[in-house]
Amino acid sequence: MLDYRNTPLDEIELSPAQLHIGRRLKSNLPTSAPLLKPTFVNEQKVKKLYNKIQQTQEYYFNKHSGKSLRELKDNETVMIQHNNQFTPGKVVRKHEIPRSYIVETLGGIRLRRNRKHLKTTKATFQPEIGIEQHLDVNTPQQEIRNDPITENFKQATEVNKPVQNQETQIERKSVVPTCSTRSGRSVKVPIKYNDYVYISISVNSEGKEIYV
Numbered sequence: 001m002l003d004y005r006n007t008p009l010d011e012i013e014l015s016p017a018q019l020h021i022g023r024r025l026k027s028n029l030p031t032s033a034p035l036l037k038p039t040f041v042n043e044q045k046v047k048k049l050y051n052k053i054q055q056t057q058e059y060y061f062n063k064h065s066g067k068s069l070r071e072l073k074d075n076e077t078v079m080i081q082h083n084n085q086f087t088p089g090k091v092v093r094k095h096e097i098p099r100s101y102i103v104e105t106l107g108g109i110r111l112r113r114n115r116k117h118l119k120t121t122k123a124t125f126q127p128e129i130g131i132e133q134h135l136d137v138n139t140p141q142q143e144i145r146n147d148p149i150t151e152n153f154k155q156a157t158e159v160n161k162p163v164q165n166q167e168t169q170i171e172r173k174s175v176v177p178t179c180s181t182r183s184g185r186s187v188k189v190p191i192k193y194n195d196y197v198y199i200s201i202s203v204n205s206e207g208k209e210i211y212v
Contacts (some may be wrong), residue, residue, distance in 0.1 A: 002027050012049050014041065069115050072101055079119040080105060086119065 005017045006025050017025045022038040024031065062068075072078065072091045079086040080103050089105040099115040180186050 011053055012046060014046070019046065069099075072115070072118065072120070077121055077124060078103065079121055080111065080113060081117040081119075082111065088121075088123070091118075 002025060006015050006027055008015050008018075012019075015024065017023070018039070018041060022041055024035050026036060071094070074091055074093055076091045078089060078091055080089045082105070087105055089103050092102040092104050092110065094100075095102055095112055101113060101115065101118060102110060103113055103118065104110050
C-alpha cells in the first residue's frame with residue numbers, strides 16, 4: 001500500500017501521496033531529503049489532465065457502444081420499459097441528468113427512464129377509458145348487434161362440437177368388479193381401473209384358486 005501511494009499516476013506524473021499531502025512518503029527505498037519536503041501542486045493543471053484522461057476513455061468506450069440515439073421531444077409517443085415489459089406512453093420532459101427523460105404511462109404513472117429504455121413508435125395511443133355499453137330497454141333483441149369476435153367463436157364451437165346420436169348412444173354404467181381373497185373377504189377394485197379387463201379369482205372348497 002505504501003509503494004502504491006508513492007507510485008506516480010500515468011499522464012499526471014504525481015503520486016496519490018503528492019496529490020493528497022503535497023509530498024512523497026518515506027519508505028524502505030532510499031530517498032533524498034529534498035524529495036520528502038512538501039511542494040506546491042497546481043490543482044488547475046491536475047484537473048485539466050484528469051479531464052483529458054476522461055475524454056480519451058469516453059472516446060474509446062463510445063467507439064464500441066453502438067450508435068447514439070436521437071433526443072426525444074416533449075409529448076412524443078414512446079414504448080416504456082417497465083417491469084421487463086414495454087408499455088405505451090409519452091415523454092413529459094427531459095431530465096437534468098444526461099440521456100434521461102420523465103415519461104408518463106397511459107395509467108398516469110410518471111417514471112424516469114434512460115434513453116436506451118425508451119423505444120420510439122409512430123402509433124398513437126388513447127388514454128384508458130372504461131367502455132360502457134348502453135342498451136335501450138325497448139330495443140328488440142334482434143336489433144342488438146353482437147360482437148363479431150364472440151359470434152365467430154360461437155360458430156367455431158358449434159362446428160367443432162361432436163354430433164351425438166341419441167339412438168346409438170349407449171349409456172355406460174359403472175360396474176365395479178369384485179374379487180374375494182382366501183379368507184373370504186371381498187375386495188372392490190377402484191373406479192379408476194374400470195377401463196381395464198379384470199380376471200376374477202375365487203377359491204373353491206379344496207383351497208384352489210379358480211379364474212373366472
